[in-house]
Amino acid sequence: MTAKTFREPLSRERVLATAVRLVDAEGIKALTMRRLAAELGVEAMSLYFYVAGKEELLDGVISTVLDEIVKTSDQADWRAHLRQQFLAARQVMLRHPWAPGLLTTRRTIPGGVYAYFDRIVGTLVDAGFSYHLAHRAIHAFGSMPFGFAQEVFSPAAAGGSLEPDDAEADLAAMAAALPNLTAMVAHEMHGAADPTLGWCDSQVEFEFTLDLLLDGLERYRVASTSDSIAG
Amino acid sequence: MTAKTFREPLSRERVLATAVRLVDAEGIKALTMRRLAAELGVEAMSLYFYVAGKEELLDGVISTVLDEIVKTSDQADWRAHLRQQFLAARQVMLRHPWAPGLLTTRRTIPGGVYAYFDRIVGTLVDAGFSYHLAHRAIHAFGSMPFGFAQEVFSPAAAGGSLEPDDAEADLAAMAAALPNLTAMVAHEMHGAADPTLGWCDSQVEFEFTLDLLLDGLERYRVASTSDSIAG
DNA sequence: ACCTGAACACCGTTCAAGT
């Protein structure tokens, strides 16, 4: 109300936190230097005092999101431990559905991520994994430590849809052109516990894939330790 | 040499093919309407006669790349068939390392992709998969039908590096801070068949993950058909 | 039908200047 309104002092943390909030609310396209500055009640050029440029801003934004991933789990068993960890990470990504897409286009990786992966490797090795198998496990997990899987259809969005580009496509024609997909969706809808949720529960699918990987790795681990060819 | 040089007539195919070549050569940032037009010896506005705008151009570019994926395989066994198919797709992605990153940020999917997935589902169902398990398989594969896995470190680039952001970081300090990762890399380098290739062969890792998934799915398939709870 | 030039509303970023 007064002519000179009080303004919270700027800081790198405040810049990044505001950027995350802006992208959550209006999408990644809304994150421009000028727009973010306006959100902070400041001129665009002021931001350059806290971030070197747009690229570093984007790096900082994903760092901020990754920091939300709590890197603790109370499970002792390696399998339960990683499972709980990755599922917790998934909750973070569901709060920031744009984060996977941004993360995969960045080519530099925030430093803290290495400490995170170091702990994962430690968990595996302590459980009897050879370093070789631990390495393969890291690759096999892909993006799951970050709480997301590579979802080709409706990326980063929950609730599966399967409509081709032109939505006005005749359903009968689609059934003829895509008989197997059509039959699959029909079967899945029929057997769904709660059909109002749609035919595809991405949480369930995430856990299925995670367990598929964990089970497969466990098999290799047991085989290698019983053969005593570990290491 | 003459004042009026002959110019190959424009077409949507030529626009998209030139765009792919431009991105292959100079990266995704180089793909602007103005730059692409210059590449075609034309003004930027002429492109709008063939593509509705930048977004449709990007959609067309990934469609063009995906069309390179040959959707045939001479293998009869479902496992060998899909394995060969996905590995062939990987060769396409290695030619266009920017394609995975672009594909995952696109939210519309080119129509032909549905036909491709329909064939995959058909292969699975013919092999005795229930529609339910086929659905899970599609999710588990993630981006592998497109020939790439979610590579967190050095995305889309072959040859693993593991240097944190600040490259001048003391190696001894890194070994202390990241003991497990350091030990893992040391073990892998020691055991590598050809150390000049680096400690990490991403082709081998891709195949390991693919086999891990295929083996796990095969186990479910056998279990469901012998229990005759399929469907 | 196909292509263009000028113009508009945006970008990220530099630089010299303010306090």
Place this chain on the structure above:
DNA sequence: ACCTGAACACCGTTCAAGT
């Protein structure tokens, strides 16, 4: 130390105009 205004070199896109 922190913030700004004007300016530069770019964007994608519209629109009226050319052939």
